[in-house]
Amino acid sequence: MKEKTELVHLGRRPEWTHGIVNPPVYRASTCLFEDFAAFEHANRNPDDGLYYGRRGTPTHWSLIEALVALEKGGGDGWLFPSGLAALSGTLLALLEAGDHLLVPDSVYGPTRHFTSRILPRYGIETSFYDPLAGDRIVDDFRKNTKLVLVESPGSLTFEVQDLPAIARVARARGAMVVADNTWAAGGLLCPVLELGADVSVHACTKYVVGHSDAMLGAAVARPQLAARLKAHIFATGWTASPDDAWLALRGLRTLDVRLKRHEAQALEIARWLEDRPEVAHVLHPAMPSCPGHEIFVRDFRGACGLFGVVLKRGGYRDLAALVDGMKLFRMGFSWGGFESLILPADPTPIRTVRPWRAQGPLVRLHIGLEDTDDLKEDLAAALERYEASLSGVS
Numbered sequence: 370m371k372e373k374t375e376l377v378h379l380g381r382r383p384e385w386t387h388g389i390v391n392p393p394v395y396r397a398s399t400c401l402f403e404d405f406a407a408f409e410h411a412n413r414n415p416d417d418g419l420y421y422g423r424r425g426t427p428t429h430w431s432l433i434e435a436l437v438a439l440e441k442g443g444g445d446g447w448l449f450p451s452g453l454a455a456l457s458g459t460l461l462a463l464l465e466a467g468d469h470l471l472v473p474d475s476v477y478g479p480t481r482h483f484t485s486r487i488l489p490r491y492g493i494e495t496s497f498y499d500p501l502a503g504d505r506i507v508d509d510f511r512k513n514t515k516l517v518l519v520e521s522p523g524s525l526t527f528e529v530q531d532l533p534a535i536a537r538v539a540r541a542r543g544a545m546v547v548a549d550n551t552w553a554a555g556g557l558l559c560p561v562l563e564l565g566a567d568v569s570v571h572a573c574t575k576y577v578v579g580h581s582d583a584m585l586g587a588a589v590a591r592p593q594l595a596a597r598l599k600a601h602i603f604a605t606g607w608t609a610s611p612d613d614a615w616l617a618l619r620g621l622r623t624l625d626v627r628l629k630r631h632e633a634q635a636l637e638i639a640r641w642l643e644d645r646p647e648v649a650h651v652l653h654p655a656m657p658s659c660p661g662h663e664i665f666v667r668d669f670r671g672a673c674g675l676f677g678v679v680l681k682r683g684g685y686r687d688l689a690a691l692v693d694g695m696k697l698f699r700m701g702f703s704w705g706g707f708e709s710l711i712l713p714a715d716p717t718p719i720r721t722v723r724p725w726r727a728q729g730p731l732v733r734l735h736i737g738l739e740d741t742d743d744l745k746e747d748l749a750a751a752l753e754r755y756e757a758s759l760s761g762v763s
């Protein structure tokens with residue numbers, strides 16, 4: 370089946386939908402067993418059907434079945450109450466005291482916090498590596514390096530990572546690779562498991578839910594690792610709300626059309642911004658000005674609506690004049706919904722391996738489904754406001 374068809378049909382088993390189009394929201398803690406034999410059978414085979422709410426209901430299973438199929442090379446997966454929980458839950462499941470973990474310097478901020486501040490309390494050591502290292506990552510390996518985290522493109526700064534090269538080094542050293550595949554909408558734009566990752570983790574909060582109204586995370590593992598990962602996940606009690614899983618299922622059905630529109634509009638706006646006099650360069654993986662662009666061309670099937678813009682003049686605090694007064698682009702965390710967003714960003718203080726040096730300040734844009742003429746008008750006015758606020762200063 371082609372992917373567009375899969376997005377429509379995956380996970381809609383008749384025993385879950387009972388004759389309607391969508392699986393309903395099954396809300397459950399207690400599941401009832403008919404008799405002693407059924408109870409005993411369920412105890413021996415808790416994955417065979419309904420067992421206890423924590424192990425999910427058909428609403429969850431429907432979404433998981435779809436997400437695993439979309440992540441080519443996936444064996445099994447599970448849902449988490451947020452993307453960050455999927456990351457922390459996966460890392461805790463795969464690592465133990467005494468292990469060393471490698472994390473890209475461009476990693477999502479909360480992941481950086483979890484790995485560098487929380488994991489040491491469990492005896493797990495983290496060090497950061499240059500996201501553009503490729504196979505040079507071999508120099509960062511230690512005797513006890515057990516896992517490499519990859520996030521491509523990087524949060525805020527969009528470096529595209531050479532996952533196959535990193536995975537080859539990791540495999541030779543007996544280390545696992547976990548990829549944060551959020552930007553690629555969990556397998557749709559980049560098949561990280563086929564490229565060498567052992568587990569793909571992503572925030573469904575972004576494009577899968579797609580409407581900025583629910584938090585949800587997912588982890589999909591290669592078949593060899595799936596049972597171990599799932600056993601640990603069950604043992605630690607991770608579960609997600611069936612209502613949020615249902616919202617994600619609803620989002621999934623239209624993911625292809627939404628993503629294509631986000632991609633086309635974001636590229637149009639990124640190219641338009643590149644020609645603006647106020648802009649130093651655009652950090653969009655599909656454009657040559659983005660570090661790792663050639664890897665993007667090799668490994669990705671498309672882009673989403675999220676990219677960065679580096680301005681020529683001014684500094685982080687000057688961005689107030691840019692963001693204040695925007696009519697359509699609103700300021701807020703997260704992305705992947707139908708609406709356009711703008712975020713002032715300063716990666717300088719958090720970088721430890723590859724210092725962030727740029728001509729001017731950085732803003733991150735998420736291009737929504739609005740008309741691009743309206744979006745350009747909003748951005749043009751913002752850039753003019755920004756320049757006017759700087760004139761006389763420099």
Ligand SMILES: *Cc1c(COP(=O)(O)O)cnc(C)c1O
Nearest residue numbers: 451452453477549551572574585
């Ligand atoms: C948003 C995001 C997350 C976290 O997802 P939440 O659902 O917000 O917890 C993790 N990784 C990346 C790359 C993200 O953009």
